[in-house]
Amino acid sequence: MATTYAKAEKAARAAQAAEAAEAAEAAETGSASESADAGRYAARLRHVSKSFAGPGGEQLVLDDIDLDVAPGEFVTLLGASGCGKSTLLNLVAGLDRPSAGSLTTDGRPALMFQEHALFPWLTAGKNIELALRLRGVPASERRARVEELLALVRLHGAYGKRVHELSGGMRQRVAMARALAQDSRLLLMDEPFAALDAITRDTLHDELTRIWQETGLSVLFVTHNVREAVRLAQRVVLLSSRPGRVAREWTVDIPQPRRVEDAPVAELSLQITEVLRGEIRRHG
Amino acid sequence: MADTETTTATRPTRGAEQGSVEAGLDALEVPATSRPPLRQTVVHKILPPLIAVALVLVVWQALISLKIVDDPAKLPSPADVGREFENAWLEGRLLGYIWTSVSRGLLGFLLALAIGTPLGLLVARVKFVRAAVKPVLSGLQSLPSVAWVPPAVIWLGLDNSMMYAVILLGAVPSIAGGLVSGIDQVPPLFLRAGRTMGATGLRGAWHIVLPAALPGYLAGLKQGWAFSWRSLMAAEIIASSPDLGIGLGALLENGRNASSMAMVFEAILLILFVGVAVDLLVFSPLERRVLRGRGLLVKG
Numbered sequence: 001m002a003t004t005y006a007k008a009e010k011a012a013r014a015a016q017a018a019e020a021a022e023a024a025e026a027a028e029t030g031s032a033s034e035s036a037d038a039g040r041y042a043a044r045l046r047h048v049s050k051s052f053a054g055p056g057g058e059q060l061v062l063d064d065i066d067l068d069v070a071p072g073e074f075v076t077l078l079g080a081s082g083c084g085k086s087t088l089l090n091l092v093a094g095l096d097r098p099s100a101g102s103l104t105t106d107g108r109p110a111l112m113f114q115e116h117a118l119f120p121w122l123t124a125g126k127n128i129e130l131a132l133r134l135r136g137v138p139a140s141e142r143r144a145r146v147e148e149l150l151a152l153v154r155l156h157g158a159y160g161k162r163v164h165e166l167s168g169g170m171r172q173r174v175a176m177a178r179a180l181a182q183d184s185r186l187l188l189m190d191e192p193f194a195a196l197d198a199i200t201r202d203t204l205h206d207e208l209t210r211i212w213q214e215t216g217l218s219v220l221f222v223t224h225n226v227r228e229a230v231r232l233a234q235r236v237v238l239l240s241s242r243p244g245r246v247a248r249e250w251t252v253d254i255p256q257p258r259r260v261e262d263a264p265v266a267e268l269s270l271q272i273t274e275v276l277r278g279e280i281r282r283h284g
Numbered sequence: 285m286a287d288t289e290t291t292t293a294t295r296p297t298r299g300a301e302q303g304s305v306e307a308g309l310d311a312l313e314v315p316a317t318s319r320p321p322l323r324q325t326v327v328h329k330i331l332p333p334l335i336a337v338a339l340v341l342v343v344w345q346a347l348i349s350l351k352i353v354d355d356p357a358k359l360p361s362p363a364d365v366g367r368e369f370e371n372a373w374l375e376g377r378l379l380g381y382i383w384t385s386v387s388r389g390l391l392g393f394l395l396a397l398a399i400g401t402p403l404g405l406l407v408a409r410v411k412f413v414r415a416a417v418k419p420v421l422s423g424l425q426s427l428p429s430v431a432w433v434p435p436a437v438i439w440l441g442l443d444n445s446m447m448y449a450v451i452l453l454g455a456v457p458s459i460a461g462g463l464v465s466g467i468d469q470v471p472p473l474f475l476r477a478g479r480t481m482g483a484t485g486l487r488g489a490w491h492i493v494l495p496a497a498l499p500g501y502l503a504g505l506k507q508g509w510a511f512s513w514r515s516l517m518a519a520e521i522i523a524s525s526p527d528l529g530i531g532l533g534a535l536l537e538n539g540r541n542a543s544s545m546a547m548v549f550e551a552i553l554l555i556l557f558v559g560v561a562v563d564l565l566v567f568s569p570l571e572r573r574v575l576r577g578r579g580l581l582v583k584g
């Protein structure tokens with residue numbers, strides 16, 4: 001398996017180098033917005049397509065996606081089940097390669113999965129510590145940093161807890177702390193709160209908003225819950241289904257902290273839901 | 285917060301309130317754990333096997349007392365077998381028998397471990413080796429290792445190396461096979477999570493793949509020990525020779541030759557006892573610890 005990884009990584013690196021060259025070329029031809037300055041965007045997708053080999057030949061899942069995430073921006077990606085949201089996040093995370101198009105990110109993004117994906121052979125604290133260790137934080141600094149991260153997600157004293165001893169909400173918070181430990185500038189989240197009850201999800205929304213404001217991270221958050229999307233984002237991007245395309249975008253300028261019950265949130269959610277319904281109806 | 289009128293008014297304090305809501309949720313959702321009391325352990329764990337053993341002894345004694353079987357050459361009484369144990373102990377032979385076999389078994393097992401582990405890694409991770417060796421491993425796992433005793437005697441002669449060869453052929457396939465299935469069953473989610481954290485290549489193997497495969501590996505070790513012990517006993521029974529020293533298998537064979545059923549029973553009971561004791565003292569606690577740490581063991 002080592003060889004497979006090494007190969008994939010090499011390929012990814014080669015692809016990134018090619019992209020950088022491409023971007024530099026674009027800059028030379030004079031379009032300033034296309035410059036290779038990595039600080040200008042956390043992620044940039046241009047004409048990204050992805051198809052899988054299905055039973056009836058190639059199945060186009062994502063078609064010509066253009067998407068930018070600015071530094072410090074919170075974007076939610078909204079779409080019906082099966083429209084390719086996870087596929088898109090996997091591409092941005094570098095776990096898979098696009099069939100066509102170019103994709104650049106500012107460093108390696110951290111990814112938080114729908115399932116907590118914590119390693120059950122490690123305690124909560126050690127899970128977070130592993131992320132620090134893998135990015136080369138010296139052993140002497142790790143423990144203090146882990147405690148800081150645990151405090152950030154309000155889990156003081158959970159260091160020695162086993163994963164199975166934690167509740168679903170606590171696991172997602174540890175997973176969030178582990179993702180934050182990677183110290184990436186872009187945090188990708190794939191429906192991280194979908195399996196939680198409403199009250200727990202509410203509190204985690206508040207946590208995420210607070211952490212986002214405190215850290216200045218860029219977040220690309222995937223969900224199929226319209227209210228969740230509006231509750232969290234500065235910008236909501238709606239994907240259509242089969243193939244996934246960017247159908248529409250909304251800028252959300254309701255001040256934070258918001259609640260899902262707030263009238264402006266509910267109103268915009270209603271509006272977006274109508275459009276989403278229309279998208280789904282097209283396939284009926 | 286139920287009153288919509290006050291929503292805006294309560295906003296500034298939400299941080300603090302939020303913390304306490306979360307603490308409440310956490311407390312509600314975390315299961316309370318406690319160790320079972322000693323009395324319960326005795327009643328549920330220790331008593332049942334003791335009762336089972338006592339029952340077997342009672343039936344055994346009844347067979348003799350009621351003269352259902354009254355040929356001591358076929359079934360010795362529990363007292364006869366007890367006397368056999370006592371004599372062996374008083375003459376200082378008992379521990380010698382056990383040690384001869386156990387030291388062979390453990391050394392053979394360690395050797396099997398040293399060979400089976402890298403072999404398992406190779407089979408799991410190198411495509412060509414997997415295609416070539418994996419079917420052979422599964423085949424060997426179903427072949428009773430007694431079958432290897434005659435050729436081993438012919439190739440290696442009547443000495444310890446032949447015993448070790450038989451043990452290896454019994455245990456290596458189980459150990460390697462356990463590691464391979466452990467690695468095959470690592471959830472892809474863990475691999476992907478590792479990759480996003482930068483655990484690729486050797487670091488991925490060390491931090492993610494091996495720890496994730498540990499339960500399968502341990503199951504392989506446990507089965508490997510059982511196979512080691514079985515094949516060793518088969519080898520000792522078939523190939524007993526004075527220069528090999530008297531282990532438990534040889535004891536059984538000697539008992540048969542001397543038509544001493546009490547001695548045969550003594551040997552069988554010792555073989556059973558050692559096999560169970562090693563599993564109970566070494567492998568079961570190890571396996572339980574690993575599974576419990578991962579929350580894969582509900583009770584026990």
Ligand SMILES: Nc1ncnc2c1ncn2[C@@H]1O[C@H](COP(=O)(O)OP(=O)(O)OP(=O)(O)O)[C@@H](O)[C@H]1O
Nearest residue numbers: 052053061079080081082083084085086087088224
């Ligand atoms: N590895 C793969 N091979 C073949 N088809 C795939 C693969 N991964 C995803 N697909 C297909 O791509 C489509 C989009 O899948 P994806 O998981 O991205 O959807 P999603 O929007 O995340 O859905 P959900 O909201 O249910 O999580 C699906 O039709 C799925 O069958």
Ligand SMILES: [Mg+2]
Nearest residue numbers: 085086087190
């Ligand atoms: Mg998905």
